[in-house]
Amino acid sequence: xxxxxxxxxxxxxxxxxxxxxxxxxxxxxxxxxxxxxxxxxxxxxxxxxxxxxxxxxxxxxxxxxxxxxxxxxxxxxxxxxxxxxxxxxxxxxxxxxxxxxxxxxxxxxxxxxxxxxxxxxxxxxxxxxxxxxxxxxxxxxxxxxxxxxxxxxxxxxxxxxxxxxxxxxxxxxxxxxxxxxxxxxxxx
Amino acid sequence: xxxxxxxxxxxxxxxxxxxxxxxxxxxxxxxxxxxxxxxxxxxxxxxxxxxxxxxxxxxxxxxxxxxxxxxxxxxxxxxxxxxxxxxxxxxxxxxxxxxxxxxxxxxxxxxxxxxxxxxxxxxxxxxx
Numbered sequence: 590x591x592x593x594x595x596x597x598x599x600x601x602x603x604x605x606x607x608x609x610x611x612x613x614x615x616x617x618x619x620x621x622x623x624x625x626x627x628x629x630x631x632x633x634x635x636x637x638x639x640x641x642x643x644x645x646x647x648x649x650x651x652x653x654x655x656x657x658x659x660x661x662x663x664x665x666x667x668x669x670x671x672x673x674x675x676x677x678x679x680x681x682x683x684x685x686x687x688x689x690x691x692x693x694x695x696x697x698x699x700x701x702x703x704x705x706x707x708x709x710x711x712x713x714x715x716x717x718x719x720x721x722x723x724x725x726x727x728x729x730x731x732x733x734x735x736x737x738x739x740x741x742x743x744x745x746x747x748x749x750x751x752x753x754x755x756x757x758x759x760x761x762x763x764x765x766x767x768x769x770x771x772x773x774x775x776x777x
Numbered sequence: 778x779x780x781x782x783x784x785x786x787x788x789x790x791x792x793x794x795x796x797x798x799x800x801x802x803x804x805x806x807x808x809x810x811x812x813x814x815x816x817x818x819x820x821x822x823x824x825x826x827x828x829x830x831x832x833x834x835x836x837x838x839x840x841x842x843x844x845x846x847x848x849x850x851x852x853x854x855x856x857x858x859x860x861x862x863x864x865x866x867x868x869x870x871x872x873x874x875x876x877x878x879x880x881x882x883x884x885x886x887x888x889x890x891x892x893x894x895x896x897x898x899x900x901x902x903x904x905x
Contacts (some may be wrong), residue, residue: 752788
């Protein structure tokens with residue numbers, strides 16, 4: 590069963606998603622798809638904190654911040670397992686706004702205008718491949734659509750692209766859940 | 778009247794069209810206020826209420842009053858608004874006033890609406 594989880598930031602989505610992914614595993618392999626590509630010490634500290642929080646849950650971590658569809662057919666990945674992909678937001682950011690690391694510092698390479706369509710297709714392909722293999726994916730995204738101010742062009746492109754990915758995933762997922770302060774609302 | 782709201786880019790217009798029974802052989806006429814102008818209530822679907830509220834405030838008109846005065850004209854419509862109520866308070870005083878006026882407009886319309894639907898990730902849910 591594939592699930593899309595979204596809602597406001599810092600609302601308990603990740604914790605809920607971890608529990609759900611562990612429940613869905615039911616004895617099969619349980620994977621955490623780590624999507625953050627660290628750019629500085631702040632990122633590295635956050636990753637250490639996330640790893641500590643996941644300790645004891647039984648997750649095998651797969652580092653995959655880009656090209657999600659490349660997980661299909663990999664020998665060390667059992668698609669009949671349970672995957673937690675946290676987050677769609679990070680994958681899109683990594684692909685739309687790639688950086689090069691130079692002497693430990695991130696250098697922006699500009700906006701990849703083909704990324705929105707590519708990311709949408711790869712996420713949907715991964716969801717379908719897992720479903721066909723009898724596995725499950727819990728996708729975590731972020732609701733960043735309630736602001737009144739306009740943003741820069743590239744940020745609006747990003748918001749539109751993330752909403753597009755969310756809607757494409759919502760269409761192929763069996764369940765769509767919004768999390769608000771740990772409380773869930775079922776949309777599908 | 779049916780009120781449809783939700784965050785930006787959530788698929789609100791497509792959802793409104795589905796409420797109107799749009800299919801391959803039927804396309805409901807849409808008046809999109811985000812491009813400027815005043816509402817054309819002869820159209821079944823009116824989108825971009827938030828952009829219209831901003832223009833009203835800039836011109837010294839209270840958007841809820843505008844709709845109240847035309848109460849008999851939009852009874853058959855599906856009104857579509859982007860929810861702009863969830864973010865940080867805008868620094869710009871004009872935007873701040875517009876956001877408040879937009880909120881008051883939607884409270885009025887939600888009260889008057891026969892049905893209110895919220896759209897999330899392309900999925901709509903009737904909440905009134």
